[in-house]
Amino acid sequence: MLPAEMVGGVSAGRAANLEVTGEALSTFVKRVDSALRNLEGSAGDPTRIGAQGIKPTSLNSGSSAAFPEAHALYLQYNRVHEELTSLSKTLHLQIEAIGIAVRGAHVGFDNLEEDQRRRFAEIQTRIQQIEDAKSDERRPEPTVSGSL
Incomplete structure (x- = not known):
């Protein structure tokens, strides 16, 4: 059985802790926007990471042998590169979504x-x-x- 103050899902004490001021939300939005700008201007930008590929011939030193x-190094590099590109894109999207969510929390x-x-x-x-x-x-x- 839930205590009377928890009817509705959140206790009165917890609800008070969840209340934030418009100023706090505005400050948080500015920090999120700043993080997004920093990411877009850094080497971690999804476009920049995606452009940093190598060709399989780059590791053969001109030899046909x-x-x-x-080749194993090339495959590993590409796997890690794809993961970093995906991570960067996801991080970029999540930071943007947090900014919108915070604005929505502030104004509804x-x-x-x-x-x-x-x-x-x-x-x-996405x-x-x-x-x-x-x-x-x-x-x-x-x-x-193999057997049926």
């Missing part, structure tokens, strides 16, 4: 401009697509037994 270690989500609500929904859809793609990559391939 097979160098399996170089229904009071946000339509383009902000639409962008928030687009971001959530993040879910990224997470689904990662889950699909990690899911083991079904095995087919």
Whole structure:
């Protein structure tokens, strides 16, 4: 049985702790916006990370002889590069979504401009697509037994 003050999901004490001032939200929005600007101006920007690829021939030193270690290094580099690019894109999207969510918490989500609500929904859809793609990559391939 829940205590009387918890009816509705949040106790009165916790509700008081969740209340924030408009000034605190504005300060937080400014910090989120600053973090987003810093990311966009840094080497961690998704566009910059995506442009930092290498070619398989870059590791062969001009030799036509097979160098399996170089090929393994190339494959590992590409795997890590793809992960970093994905992480950077996801981080960028999440910071943008936090900024919109904080604005919505301050003025009410229904009071946000339509383009902000639409962008928030687009971001959530894109993040879910990224997470689904990662889950699909990690899911083991079904095995087919040789005997029937």
